[in-house]
Amino acid sequence: MQEPPDAANLLATARAVLLERILPALPPGQQLDARMVARAIEIAARLIADSATPQAPPGFAAAIRAGQHDDDEAALAMLRADARARLAISNPRALRE
Amino acid sequence: MDKARLEAWLGQHICITDMARLSGGAIQQNWALDVTRNGAPEAWVLRTDNAATLPESLTRAQEFALLQAARAAGVTVAEPLMLCEDAAIIGAPFFVMRRAAGHASGHANAKRAAAVGGDAALAAAHGRELARVHRTAPPAFLGAAPAAPMAAFIAEMRARIDALGRPRPQLEWALRFLETQPPPPRQPVLCHRDFRTGNVMIADGRITAVLDWEFAAWGDPHEDLGWFTARCWRFGQDALEAGGIGSLDDFLAGYAAEAGWQPQPFTVRIWQLAATIRWAVIAAGQAARHLSGREPSLELALTGHMVPELEFDALNITERLRAGTA
Known part of the structure; x- marks a missing residue:
């Protein structure tokens, strides 16, 4: 058993400190850096929590390139599910739009 | 950047009154240059390579030639002024062009x-x-x-x-x-x-x-x-x-x-x-x-x-x- 708080809790807490306490005190030239750090923490937290991103079968991309899946609706459904799962980690806001 | 060497290369009729790195440009570095040419103030931009360049990116000399060609075709571009292919002057090839007014956002x-x-x-x-x-x-x-x-x-x-x-x-x-x-x-x-x-x-x-x-x-x-x-x-x-x-x-x-x-x-x-x-x-x-x-x-x-x-x-x-x- 690891000692709590867990990674998700620590990252969320650290991110809140960054955005609420550190960022407002920074000169304007460094606020973008702080926002990027907050974003990296947010994505990293979702990456750590993720355990079930589906794996495309080996050779799938090459087979698509070779024309073996043209008009293959099952292949398209798999591609959509995979892209959606990765987008939910990288930028879930884009899924809500 | 060695201001004295740059100034020497630009020629004796040109004096640099101010220079500052512009934001943006992951691949290129852009510097705002305030100069006087024969005593009259002009606003320029100096464009040079960053430490890391991309293989698919053109060289400064090629970009300078493109600016000249585009200007000749009537494209609204900053007037290209001088090209320096000698990396010894400021550490990498560069060119200077007139600074356009406004923002690109x-x-x-x-x-x-x-x-x-x-x-x-x-x-x-x-x-x-x-x-x-x-x-x-x-x-x-x-x-x-x-x-x-x-x-x-x-x-x-x-x-x-x-x-x-x-x-x-x-x-x-x-x-x-x-x-x-x-x-x-x-x-x-x-x-x-x-x-x-x-x-x-x-x-x-x-x-x-x-x-x-x-x-x-x-x-x-x-x-x-x-x-x-x-x-x-x-x-x-x-x-x-x-x-x-x-x-x-x-x-x-x-x-x-x-x-x-x-x-x-x-x-x-x-x-x-x-x-x-x-x-x-x-x-x-x-x-x-x-x-x-x-x-x-x-x-x-x-x-x-x-x-x-x-x-x-x-x-x-x-x-x-x-x-x-x-």
Whole structure:
């Protein structure tokens, strides 16, 4: 058993400190850096929590390139599910739009 | 940067009164230079290579030649002034050009245009400007025109995906669509290949300079039309298809007025798909630059996490094009 708080809790807490306490005190030239750090923490937290991103079968991309899946609706459904799962980690806001 | 050496190279009639690094430019460095020439003040920009350059990026000497060619063709560009290919002066080759007034901010332009329901005049002005870019005579170093620009584009993207080493089945799906349903081709022209609102200087609602020619190459004119209007360059103003500032129709009308031919929206949207694929490949490449350890950068790292949205977008656009509803 690891000692709590867990990674998700620590990252969320650290991110809140960054955005609420550190960022407002920074000169304007460094606020973008702080926002990027907050974003990296947010994505990293979702990456750590993720355990079930589906794996495309080996050779799938090459087979698509070779024309073996043209008009293959099952292949398209798999591609959509995979892209959606990765987008939910990288930028879930884009899924809500 | 060694100001004294630079000043000596510029010549005795020129004095540098101020210099400051400009923001932006992951690949190039831009410096604002205030000088006096024979005592009269002038505002310049010095453009030079960053520590890490990209193999697909043109050299400063080539970019300088492109600026001269574009200016001769009537494109609104900053006047190129002097080129220095000697890396010993400031550490890398550089050129100086006149500093254009205004700002190049995709976000700010889109926000301002959206507040008034779209800026038809500004969208048309971008269309006219792009038509002038396409009239520019491609310099000899760009080689011969490709026989089939779309086929060349697909081959280039596949080669770059292979070089990055990670399979990209969503991008393969979209590329396969482009291969099997190619749009009607046009005669290749000089394409800017990064013509978007973030690379066009605006002052008082008017275009003052088209920037960043480092990716220019022969291509189908629709490639630039698709790049400018792709969703990834609309800065959240999705309904304003032309760079988040206006409608596709207004943009294409401006283009047609200057170019003398009318691009078809469906063909432009096919090239929007190409643009989305290319930006995904570039973004994956930026993450790879970070991961290689040669150029550790949080900005490059985060750019890698833009890839899934672009892949998702590419699937959606492919679906609309397949259904004929684009």
